[in-house]
Amino acid sequence: MIISEKIFTVRGLTYRIRSASASDAKQLSDLRLKIDGETEYLDREPGEAFLDEKAFETLIQEDAKQSRHLFLVADIEGKIVGFSRCEGHALKRSAHKVTFGIAIQKDVWGYHIGKELLASSIEWADQQGIQKMSLHVLETNQKAIRLYERHGFLIEGVLKNDKQLGDGLYYDTVVMGRQRPIS
Template identity: 85%
Template sequence: MIIAENIFTVRDLTYRIRSAAIGDAKQLSALRLKIDGETEYLDREPGEAFLHEKDFEVLIQEDTKQSRHLFLVADIEGDIVGFSRCEGHSLKRFAHKVTFGVAIRKDVWGYHIGKELLAASIDWADQQGIQKMSLEVLETNQKAIRLYEHHGFLIEGVLKNDKRLADGLYYNTVVMGRQRPRF
């Protein structure tokens, strides 16, 4: 699905939140690889489950067609610095919900890009009548957990020893969900 773009300025940094376009595929492939190497908050090691430009083209095309999918990017003067996806479900028993994920380049952390991608996704989900958004976050990522809680997400469970990071230790994953407000 496609949404209208929005422009934000935070401490002299101006960025745009918009729907992903086919022409973004090359940048998204490189960005995902870069971000995977910048933080252990995401699921992949650098280079794992690599998506080529063509893979992103297919993903963007499918997400644009699907009413229960949303692929957003954040760009600074055409340079993509982050992205988020809401992925809906085709099974009827799960058609009421989407799964949310977000990734932001480390050098632009602190400019509310993740917050605005999340807010745009929540607005879209509410407008689509989606009843639930769910996500998973590493338990050590307290800043993200607080952001999600601020936007109405509740902790629904903890997956114990769910991820093994570079230090060889196991870490918990927090499962969070947000129910659409009843109007």
């Protein structure tokens, strides 16, 4: 699915939120690898489950065709600094929901890029009649958990000792969901 682009300025930084295009594939491949090395909040170690330019191009093209998929990017003067994705489900019993994920490069944390990617995804999901958005977030990412809660997500469960991080310790994954408001 494709949405209209939006422009934001926060503390002097101007960025756009827009649908991903096939021409973004190389930047997205490079950015994902970079972000995986900047934080342990995501599922992967740097280089794991690597997606090259062609894989991103295919993903973007397929998502654009699907009414229950949304791939957004945040860019600053054409340089992609973050992205989010909603992935719908093909099975009838799960067709009412999407799974949400997000990644922002560390040097632009604090400029509300994640907040605006999330808000744009929620707006899209509500317009599409999607009943539920779900996501997983590492227990140590309290800032993200608070952001999701402010946008109507509730904690639905905890996956105990779900991720082993670089310190060798195991951490919980928080499962969160947002139900579409009844109109």
